[in-house]
Amino acid sequence: MSTWQDLVTASLIGTERAEVPATRIPGWPAAEALGPDGRAGHPASQDGLSGQDGLSWDPAALLLDQAALLTVARRAGRTADEAEPLAAAGPDPRPVASPAAGERLARILRGDHPDLLAEWLRAAAARGLRAPAQVLPALLDRCRRAGPADSGLRRLVAEAGGARARWLAGLNPDWKWLADLSPDQATGAADAGTGEEPGQRTTGARQPGDAWQPGDAWRLGDIGQRRGYLAALRAGDPGAARDLIAASWAAASASERVMFLRVLADAPSLVPDQPGLMPEDERLLEAALDDRAEDVHGWAGYLLATLPGSALGQRMAARALRSVAVRAGTQGSYLVVRPPAGYDPALRRDGISPGAAAGRTSLAEPTRLVLEIVARTPLRTWADAFKMAPSAIVALGSGTWAPVLFTGWSRAAIAQRDQEWMAGLINEAVSGRPPGTSSENEALSQLARRADPALGGPGGVPGPEPGVPAAVRNAITVLRFRYDMLKELDDDHSDG
Amino acid sequence: MLALAPDVPSQRAAQKLASPGSWPLTGARAGADASAAVAADAGGGTGPPAALWGECRGSAAVPYRTAIDLSGPAWQCSCPSRKFPCKHALALLLLWADGAVAAGSDPPAWAATWLAARAAKASRAARNPDAGAGDPEAARTGPANPEAALRRAAQREQRVASGVAELDRWLCDQVRQGLASSQQAGYRHWDDIAARMVDAQAPGLAERLRALAAVPYSGAGWDGRLLAEYALLCLLTIAYRRQAQLPPPLRDTVRSRIGFTVRQADVLAGGQPVKDRWSVLARRDLEQERLRSRRVWLRGRESGRYALVLSFAPAGMSLDDSLTVGSCVDAELVFYPVAVPLRALVGTRHGEAPQGPPPGGTVAELLAGWAAALAADPWLDSWPAVLTGTPARAPRPCLYDAAGHALPLHPGAGPCWPLFAVSGGTPLTVAGEWTPRGLWPLTAWDDGGRAVPL
Numbered sequence: 050m051s052t053w054q055d056l057v058t059a060s061l062i063g064t065e066r067a068e069v070p071a072t073r074i075p076g077w078p079a080a081e082a083l084g085p086d087g088r089a090g091h092p093a094s095q096d097g098l099s100g101q102d103g104l105s106w107d108p109a110a111l112l113l114d115q116a117a118l119l120t121v122a123r124r125a126g127r128t129a130d131e132a133e134p135l136a137a138a139g140p141d142p143r144p145v146a147s148p149a150a151g152e153r154l155a156r157i158l159r160g161d162h163p164d165l166l167a168e169w170l171r172a173a174a175a176r177g178l179r180a181p182a183q184v185l186p187a188l189l190d191r192c193r194r195a196g197p198a199d200s201g202l203r204r205l206v207a208e209a210g211g212a213r214a215r216w217l218a219g220l221n222p223d224w225k226w227l228a229d230l231s232p233d234q235a236t237g238a239a240d241a242g243t244g245e246e247p248g249q250r251t252t253g254a255r256q257p258g259d260a261w262q263p264g265d266a267w268r269l270g271d272i273g274q275r276r277g278y279l280a281a282l283r284a285g286d287p288g289a290a291r292d293l294i295a296a297s298w299a300a301a302s303a304s305e306r307v308m309f310l311r312v313l314a315d316a317p318s319l320v321p322d323q324p325g326l327m328p329e330d331e332r333l334l335e336a337a338l339d340d341r342a343e344d345v346h347g348w349a350g351y352l353l354a355t356l357p358g359s360a361l362g363q364r365m366a367a368r369a370l371r372s373v374a375v376r377a378g379t380q381g382s383y384l385v386v387r388p389p390a391g392y393d394p395a396l397r398r399d400g401i402s403p404g405a406a407a408g409r410t411s412l413a414e415p416t417r418l419v420l421e422i423v424a425r426t427p428l429r430t431w432a433d434a435f436k437m438a439p440s441a442i443v444a445l446g447s448g449t450w451a452p453v454l455f456t457g458w459s460r461a462a463i464a465q466r467d468q469e470w471m472a473g474l475i476n477e478a479v480s481g482r483p484p485g486t487s488s489e490n491e492a493l494s495q496l497a498r499r500a501d502p503a504l505g506g507p508g509g510v511p512g513p514e515p516g517v518p519a520a521v522r523n524a525i526t527v528l529r530f531r532y533d534m535l536k537e538l539d540d541d542h543s544d545g
Numbered sequence: 546m547l548a549l550a551p552d553v554p555s556q557r558a559a560q561k562l563a564s565p566g567s568w569p570l571t572g573a574r575a576g577a578d579a580s581a582a583v584a585a586d587a588g589g590g591t592g593p594p595a596a597l598w599g600e601c602r603g604s605a606a607v608p609y610r611t612a613i614d615l616s617g618p619a620w621q622c623s624c625p626s627r628k629f630p631c632k633h634a635l636a637l638l639l640l641w642a643d644g645a646v647a648a649g650s651d652p653p654a655w656a657a658t659w660l661a662a663r664a665a666k667a668s669r670a671a672r673n674p675d676a677g678a679g680d681p682e683a684a685r686t687g688p689a690n691p692e693a694a695l696r697r698a699a700q701r702e703q704r705v706a707s708g709v710a711e712l713d714r715w716l717c718d719q720v721r722q723g724l725a726s727s728q729q730a731g732y733r734h735w736d737d738i739a740a741r742m743v744d745a746q747a748p749g750l751a752e753r754l755r756a757l758a759a760v761p762y763s764g765a766g767w768d769g770r771l772l773a774e775y776a777l778l779c780l781l782t783i784a785y786r787r788q789a790q791l792p793p794p795l796r797d798t799v800r801s802r803i804g805f806t807v808r809q810a811d812v813l814a815g816g817q818p819v820k821d822r823w824s825v826l827a828r829r830d831l832e833q834e835r836l837r838s839r840r841v842w843l844r845g846r847e848s849g850r851y852a853l854v855l856s857f858a859p860a861g862m863s864l865d866d867s868l869t870v871g872s873c874v875d876a877e878l879v880f881y882p883v884a885v886p887l888r889a890l891v892g893t894r895h896g897e898a899p900q901g902p903p904p905g906g907t908v909a910e911l912l913a914g915w916a917a918a919l920a921a922d923p924w925l926d927s928w929p930a931v932l933t934g935t936p937a938r939a940p941r942p943c944l945y946d947a948a949g950h951a952l953p954l955h956p957g958a959g960p961c962w963p964l965f966a967v968s969g970g971t972p973l974t975v976a977g978e979w980t981p982r983g984l985w986p987l988t989a990w991d992d993g994g995r996a997v998p999l
Contacts, residue, residue, distance in 0.1 A: 053769065060772045063723025109717040116776035121923040124981050125916040129908045129950030132937040137970035148995065182969065183989075183997045186962035217966050220938055 053123060056116050064108040072115040138216030143179045150537040151181035158187040162530050164498065166191065170205035172538050180209040185217055189224045201315070203230060230277075267293075272305060279312045287327060295333060303342035310337065310348045314355075326356050335360065338398050350400020354425035355464040361399055366430040368396070368422050373454070375435045375445065384447035384454070388415035389422070400425070416453055423457025428467050440473035444481055452486045459492035463499050471500040475524065479510045483518050490520035497524035498531075505532030559635030562601065565645050569608065571599035572656075573641060573648040597641050598656035601633045611637050612656040614663050621659050651856070651865050654893060664810030701746050705785070705803060708745020712738065713782045716775050724771055728761040742804075749804030753778060764956065773981075777924055798884040798922050807881060809890055818877035818892050821845030823852065824903040825868045826931060826976040827987035828998065832860065839864040842929045842976065842987075843878070843889075844903055851929040852878050852889040867891075870988055871996025873900035885922040887929070902974035902990035905933030908950035915979055930979040935972045936965050944975060944984055955983035963999050967991050 055070035146154070150173070157166050173180060180188060188210060192203050207214060207230055218224035266278040283290035294309045301309065313333075315325045326334075334356070337349035353361035373386050389396075391414075392403055401421045403414070431442050447454055455474065462470035478484050478493050504510050505528030513522045565571075574596045595615040600608040609624040611633040620634040640646050652660060715738050719727075727734070735758040742751035753774070760771045784791065784799045791799065801807070823843040831838050837860055843852040856865035868874065868891075875895040880886035915928045934944040937951065942961060945951035954961050955978075967973060967989045977986040977999075989997050 057769045057772055060720050060775075061723055061725045061768055063725075064721050066723070107717055107721075109720040110713075110779070112720050113716060113776045113779040116772050117780040117923075120773040120776050121919055125919040127912055127915070127981075129912065130943060130953060131940075131949065132943050132945035132951035133939040134935065134937055134945070135970045145993065181997075182966040182991060183963040183999070185966040213966065213969050216969060217962070220965060221960075221962070 053119050056112060056119065060112060060116070064112055069108045069112045069115070072119065135220070136216075139212035141179055141211040141213060143177050143211065145181055146173055146178045146538060147540060148181075149540070150178075150534075151184055153534055153537060154180060154184050155187065158184065158191055162527065165527075165531065165534065167202055167205055168498075168531065169534060169538075170202075170209045172535055174205065174208045176538055178209075178538060179211045179213070182213050185210050185214050189214065189218060189221075189227065193223055193226065203227070272308060275305070276308050276312060279309070280315060283312055283315070283325075288329070291330060291333060303345055306337070306340065306342065306345045307348055310334070310345065310352060314352050326352060328356065328358065331356060331359055338400070346398075347400050350398075350425070351464075354400075354461075357427070357465070361425070362427040364395070364399060365422055365426040369426040369430060370434055372419055372422065375437075382445055384445045384450070386419060386447060386450040386454070388419050392418075419450070420453050420457045423454060424460035424464070426461060428458070428461050428465055428470050438473075439467075439470045440476060443470075443473045443477040451482060452484070452489050455484065456486075456488045456492045459489075459496055463495055466499075468501050471496050472504060475500055475504060475510060475528075479513075479517075479521055479525065484520050485518075490518075493520050493524050494527070497527040500528065502528060502531035502535050505529040506536070555632050555635060558632040559639060562632055562636035563639035563643070565640065568599045568601055568637070568640065570653070571597070571637065571640065571646045572650045572652060573597045573646045574650070574652060596652065596656070596660050597637055597646060598652050599633075599637045599640075599646070601636070609633050610655050612652070612659050613637060614660060619663060648862070651867065661810045661813045664808060704745050705747050705805075708742055708747045708750070709782045709785050709803070711741060711745070712747075712750060713779065716779045716782075719775060720772075724768055724775075727771060728767075730761070732758045734758070747804045749802050750778070750781070751804070753802075770982075781924060792884075794882060794884040794886075795921070797882055798924070801881070801883060802924050812881055812890055813879050813892065816879035816882065818879050819845070819848065819850065819889075820877045821848050821850070821875075823874045823876055823878065824900060825870050825872050825874060826903060826929065827978075828868070828870050829978065829985075829987055830864065835860050837862070837864055841868045841870075842978070843868070843874070844929065844931065846873065846903075851887060852880070853887040853929070854878075854889060854891060869897075870998055871899060871990075873898050883922070885918045885925060901994035902996075903931055903976070905931050905974040907948060908932065908934070908946045908952055909948070911952070911979060927978040927980045927985075929976070930984055931974065931976045932984075933972055933974055935970065936961065936968050936975075938965075944986070947972070952979070953983040955980060955985040957982070958985045961986055961999065963997070964989055967997050967999075 052070070052072055056072065059067040059070055145151075150169075154166075154169055157163060157169060170180075188206050192206050195202050203226060207227055210217075210227075215227060218227035264278075266274040270278065279290055279293065282293065290312070294313070298306065298309070313326060313330050331353065334349045334353050338346055338353070338361075340346045340349065350361065353359045354365065356362070368389065371387075372389060373384055375382050376385055392401070396402070401418070428439070431437075432439060435442055437445075443455070443458065455477070458470060459474050461467070462474060475493070475496050478489075478496075484490050484493050505525070509532070510525055510528060513525050596613060597615065598610075598612040600610055602608050607623075609622055611620070611622040611624075611631075613620050613634055620630045622631045622633045624631050624633055626632065637646070651657070735754050739751040739754040742748070742754060757771065757774055760774065761767050763770060781799065781802060784795075785803055788796045788799055797807075823845055826842040826844055828842075829840045831840070837858045839856045839858075841854045841856075843854060844850065845852070854868060858864045874891075874897045877892040877894075878889040879892050881888045881890075911928075911930050911932060918925055918928055932944060932946060932952075934946045936942070936944050936954070942954040943951040944954065944964075954964075964975065964986050971992075973992075974990040975984075975986050976988040977984050979985075986999050989999055991997050
């Protein structure tokens with residue numbers, strides 16, 4: 050309405066300098082015809098400025114009068130716009146997680162236990178559930194912040210969000226990363242259960258010209274794309290991925306060799322608690338122990354320690370039993386610790402060297418040696434040698450060595466995914482000797498995130514006693530949170 | 546506190562009862578002076594006196610219900626004691642004095658009824674409907690001295706009239722000198738005139754003026770929006786001067802927008818309760834300086850009538866949670882008597898049940914309702930919307946209905962990604978506020994029929 054724009058222009062300049070435009074409002078008498086009666090009692094007329102005709106009014110008052118009429122007329126006369134409709138999102142036959150589960154996901158995204166996001170997503174994927182649609186924008190934003198390095202989280206979000214997330218990501222350039230995940234990355238192994246057509250996987254995402262031919266990503270891609278290719282291959286044909294790594298090893302840079310090892314260790318599917326390493330990988334890893342690059346050989350040592358029955362595990366077990374022994378005393382059994390004399394080449398080859406973790410810890414060398422050895426020793430070593438259950442072993446007195454053993458066992462239990470040990474260690478921290486050092490606190494915090502969440506349910510760990518250390522209270526809170534979280538997702542499963 | 550006790554045994558009994566364990570339910574309400582300005586802006590006013598209430602576990606199976614009007618003070622208790630005040634009322638006062646009674650909630654129905662009846666009696670005694678909570682002096686002494694209250698009301702009327710005249714001159718000055726400099730003016734420009742309106746006891750005008758400080762920075766078209774707001778303020782000053790000639794509902798609208806408040810008790814006493822099953826459509830929380838306010842939109846399943854329930858709390862305190870979005874409340878509402886009655890108080894509640902999406906309308910229906918409402922109240926700046934529609938991104942973010950009629954989404958609502966996520970490009974029911982700048986979506990119903998706050 051140009052009449053309105055004329056009024057706006059006049060008001061911007063000011064009626065001192067601009068004429069008040071003549072205003073026509075449909076169905077309304079012309080402005081001149083309103084006369085002073087239309088503004089009875091206006092100060093402009095009381096002040097004697099006004100004559101008998103409308104022309105001698107205060108022009109500012111006249112302009113405001115007309116603007117008020119036009120404003121209301123324009124608001125009331127508002128008509129509808131036109132829209133360009135969007136294509137609808139593809140269907141997702143999976144049931145949606147319940148309101149309670151969705152609300153917890155939203156809480157996690159708002160910062161309540163944010164590190165449990167991946168667990169929620171993995172648990173939902175394992176149950177064939179999709180995330181509630183209204184949470185998707187926050188999920189996609191979370192991944193944008195996480196950056197490309199966290200491709201695991203992106204895969205999980207793509208899986209939980211399904212077709213709706215891919216549709217939504219197509220509307221916002223900030224979420225382009227979702228379309229950039231290769232189809233295999235975007236859907237992951239658990240996708241088999243979604244019943245989607247393969248053609249729907251990248252709806253609106255990829256330009257035809259961008260498409261890689263099979264193998265192009267490996268031959269031509271950067272390290273991220275090579276990783277994506279290798280991970281997809283590993284998920285489908287683990288042996289072929291291993292062969293490809295072995296064939297490419299010599300020509301690869303150190304950072305790529307580390308990437309190879311990490312792909313081997315990655316869980317093959319989004320379903321948790323399935324280790325990625327398999328016994329057939331041991332030969333490759335054992336060879337990598339002789340790698341010149343510190344990172345590569347450190348990773349190889351770490352991974353071999355998590356592989357059940359590995360030769361490295363046996364070597365560590367022998368070292369551990371030379372250093373830690375059980376003794377019978379008048380007040381029950383206790384542990385004695387004799388640290389090894391120092392580093393030797395074999396120890397260094399197995400990934401424990403003075404430099405390897407020097408930056409991470411301020412522990413005295415003998416202490417650190419014991420810690421590293423215990424952390425890499427197969428946990429059944431202790432039960433077999435001491436003829437005791439884990440819960441009894443962790444309760445044995447060991448004097449000043451107790452924090453070192455607690456931390457080492459905790460790391461081993463997490464790396465080896467040993468639920469019995471994790472439960473024993475948590476119970477010891479809650480009901481036995483409370484953790485005292487910062488590395489113990491950190492270990493307990495990790496245990497609470499990895500242990501069976503049933504520990505947070507009824508009949509699990511006892512409630513926090515008044516006066517327990519904050520680390521213990523936090524661990525119990527995390528266990529409870531995880532228990533409730535998984536229960537909500539399970540409830541949905543049975544309902545849906 | 547104990548000096549109020551009728552005798553020494555009452556004091557001892559009260560001290561024994563004054564432990565939180567004996568009181569499964571307690572609550573307190575502060576006086577409403579702080580909320581008056583915002584209440585007025587939203588088209589009405591509240592003036593509940595400070596009050597306490599609680600349920601005390603006693604020897605009987607049913608707990609004793611105790612309510613205290615702190616402005617009296619006056620008490621009411623369901624116990625059979627003939628002492629006055631009884632030990633329950635004293636104990637409740639002691640608990641309150643110890644800080645063991647949480648403030649900020651609405652009284653339960655039994656306490657609200659009694660408090661409302663008291664307030665109504667007090668205002669009848671004052672015989673002065675305009676002596677609202679915005680004038681605390683009148684509220685305190687009004688009942689005792691009706692002539693003084695009348696005099697004060699006349700004084701206030703004079704102050705408002707001179708404030709309105711000053712505002713009128715100020716508005717004309719703005720337009721005379723030109724709005725172009727407004728972008729360099731800074732907040733003080735509007736705060737100064739707003740402060741003068743506060744002095745003139747016209748808090749509604751002050752609130753509107755303060756909100757204008759943001760307009761020059763609101764993006765393209767700010768000049769038109771500023772002129773529109775100045776023009777509507779000018780219209781309000783004209784309407785105030787001519788209030789004697791206006792029909793009563795429009796006069797009440799004008800006065801409430803200027804900042805004259807109406808006591809809740811007067812609304813409850815004077816209005817006809819509207820019984821219906823009210824769908825709780827949407828909720829919007831605003832935070833201003835030291836006050837939080839909550840707007841809850843309702844719609845009657847049978848009458849199709851819209852209602853707006855406001856509640857207030859000091860910053861940091863929780864707001865009234867009694868109306869859950871997506872549920873349906875069987876209740877009697879009493880509307881404020883204005884030209885477009887939207888604002889209402891919840892009277893008696895009979896029940897509540899979860900419920901699927903409300904029936905969604907078309908864009909044409911919404912715009913027709915909006916036009917009719919504007920005809921009755923030109924200062925209306927938001928209107929309840931329930932639409933069946935689909936969101937789209939182009940040519941700008943909007944919601945369109947089955948006929949292809951689209952309404953823009955309010956720029957202040959952000960990109961509205963959750964609305965798009967829930968829709969997935971297919972139609973859904975959306976509730977929100979329609980404003981001159983666009984639709985502010987607040988609730989969407991997903992394909993499972995669940996209400997999703999946006």
